[in-house]
Amino acid sequence: MTAAATANVATLSAAEPVRAARDSRPLRLITCGSVDDGKSTLIGRLLWDTKAVKEDQAATLQRDSTGKQNDLGLPDFALLLDGLQAEREQGITIDVAYRYFSTDKRSFIVADTPGHEQYTRNMATGASTADLAVLLVDARMGILEQTRRHATIASLLGIKQFVLAVNKIDLTNYDRAGFEKISHDFREFALSLGVKQITAIPMSALKGENVVYSGETSMPWYTGPTLVETLELATVRSAQTVGFRLSVQRVSRPGESFRGYQGTVAGGSVKPGDSVMILPSGMVANVSKIVTFDLVRNAAVAGDAITLVLDRQVDVSRGDMIVAIDSQPQSGLAFDAQIVALQPEGIEPGKRYWLKSGSRRQRVQVQPIAQLELKTGAWAPAQSLWMNAIGKVRLSFDETAVFDPYDQNRSTGSFILIDPDSNNTVAGGMITGKRADVGGIHKDGQRVLLSLPADLADQIMASELFASRRDETEVRRVTAAQAAEIWANAASDI
Ligand SMILES: Nc1nc2c(ncn2[C@@H]2O[C@H](COP(=O)(O)OP(=O)(O)OP(=O)(O)O)[C@@H](O)[C@H]2O)c(=O)[nH]1
Numbered sequence: 001m002t003a004a005a006t007a008n009v010a011t012l013s014a015a016e017p018v019r020a021a022r023d024s025r026p027l028r029l030i031t032c033g034s035v036d037d038g039k040s041t042l043i044g045r046l047l048w049d050t051k052a053v054k055e056d057q058a059a060t061l062q063r064d065s066t067g068k069q070n071d072l073g074l075p076d077f078a079l080l081l082d083g084l085q086a087e088r089e090q091g092i093t094i095d096v097a098y099r100y101f102s103t104d105k106r107s108f109i110v111a112d113t114p115g116h117e118q119y120t121r122n123m124a125t126g127a128s129t130a131d132l133a134v135l136l137v138d139a140r141m142g143i144l145e146q147t148r149r150h151a152t153i154a155s156l157l158g159i160k161q162f163v164l165a166v167n168k169i170d171l172t173n174y175d176r177a178g179f180e181k182i183s184h185d186f187r188e189f190a191l192s193l194g195v196k197q198i199t200a201i202p203m204s205a206l207k208g209e210n211v212v213y214s215g216e217t218s219m220p221w222y223t224g225p226t227l228v229e230t231l232e233l234a235t236v237r238s239a240q241t242v243g244f245r246l247s248v249q250r251v252s253r254p255g256e257s258f259r260g261y262q263g264t265v266a267g268g269s270v271k272p273g274d275s276v277m278i279l280p281s282g283m284v285a286n287v288s289k290i291v292t293f294d295l296v297r298n299a300a301v302a303g304d305a306i307t308l309v310l311d312r313q314v315d316v317s318r319g320d321m322i323v324a325i326d327s328q329p330q331s332g333l334a335f336d337a338q339i340v341a342l343q344p345e346g347i348e349p350g351k352r353y354w355l356k357s358g359s360r361r362q363r364v365q366v367q368p369i370a371q372l373e374l375k376t377g378a379w380a381p382a383q384s385l386w387m388n389a390i391g392k393v394r395l396s397f398d399e400t401a402v403f404d405p406y407d408q409n410r411s412t413g414s415f416i417l418i419d420p421d422s423n424n425t426v427a428g429g430m431i432t433g434k435r436a437d438v439g440g441i442h443k444d445g446q447r448v449l450l451s452l453p454a455d456l457a458d459q460i461m462a463s464e465l466f467a468s469r470r471d472e473t474e475v476r477r478v479t480a481a482q483a484a485e486i487w488a489n490a491a492s493d494i
Helices: 003-014 039-049 055-064 077-089 117-127 145-156 176-192 227-233 467-472 480-493
Strands: 027-032 097-102 107-112 132-138 161-167 197-202 245-247 250-255 258-267 275-279 283-291 305-310 321-324 330-341 352-357 360-372 379-381 390-403 414-418 425-434 441-444 447-453 473-478
Touching (some): 027 145, 039 097, 039 107, 039 132, 176 197, 197 227, 390 425
Parallel strands (some): 027 132, 161 197, 390 441, 447 473
Antiparallel strands (some): 097 107, 275 321, 283 305, 330 390, 352 360, 441 447
8 A cells, every 4th residue: 555545535534424314224335337347446446445345355366466456566356356257257146246344434335236238137126226336448549429328327327426437547548638528528428418417537547546545646637526425425225115015936825724825025014013015916804923034923014925924815826016005116007117128139010929027927918118328318200129229118917017207216117028938038117107907808717898988989890800899898998099099009909
């Protein structure tokens, strides 16, 4: 550690305690950027300078770095993450690697998300739980399309605080004008996304400048905070406001006398005596008991895995949602959503997919409406969505679907789409809202629902199209505007 760096440690520890009422939950952040922007080096540097690296790891790192030290004689920090990298390359379970570190003011969880284009999916996974995004750019390259894509996904997923880490500033000779141009370009783009909290920091992850320790010796012109100071002051996302949600994973019937509904609480809280509704059936019951692995509990909150026992016999199956009666999600046949297409085959107009949300799996027809132009931030009409595209779509279900909008509940408002032919996960998405409860022709159990405007509904019996289904067809009255939309979507439904 240099003398200047040591002096800065003292400065940091002596700083005013951060905001008294701050949430005690760790701050969750994601780092994203293009390949080689220096993410691994930055995370390694954060862990090293905050002393999150255990002694044995540090010794291994020094050994493995032999011959690779940088000009400060420090090890190659990116190697710290190599173990995780190897797991990632083998395939599989760890899409996003989580790392923990802390300062004397706060603890942090950082999700290391890969920078390659095809890893957009993993980036979205990390971002869905993050409070803040650190977007890395190479000071020599400036803002790239990938930077814009990541910033957009992070903002769609509800992240409102961004740090723009203008890394490798040492390679531009600490060029102030270059840094200011990049931060100006990014600020303009981020404002178009509605993101207002942006801190741009000139940084050398390799040399450890403006990460944990100040870079004032090399960049006297920069008087703003270091990365860690920014993180210490960031706010955690506020708790979601919607009521109790339990997506039923399993119905437990160990004996005649006991029937419990198992799952993880996906929102709100519940206690014995609460009135709940089972969706989509709409049946109502009261909670008589809450059981966890070995305990009877007097309450459960979001994140708890529980078995819920109700006070009466009701029909509940896997995939149903049990919700607070006074704060219900939206039920319907048609929803609006935003998705990120994840596979080379893209999203085809009108194709049927499996939609998976929590423990529920339903058939859905997906109609792309618009695609986000990353250069301008504008939505352009689109019929299909190709890999990595961010799009607005309409979802039409065969049977009643139940969601919260994503901004009210990230768990019951998000989903993935699976291609029934290839079994590939072709998109990840967020519900933005329910559409008017019409949507053309839908099967609801044994019934066929046909939605038509009032004037046409009176003539329905003349319709050849539905003659064969008349007995099982229910006609609903809707407005003319809704009807135009229904007809536009209906052809492929029949
Ligand atoms: N000069 C300089 N080099 C840096 C800096 N940060 C990272 N590097 C170098 O840039 C190269 C890429 O760094 P990584 O940390 O592996 O980049 P990455 O973004 O994690 O790359 P992937 O893991 O492939 O996505 C390495 O050779 C680093 O030593 C910096 O601030 N200054």
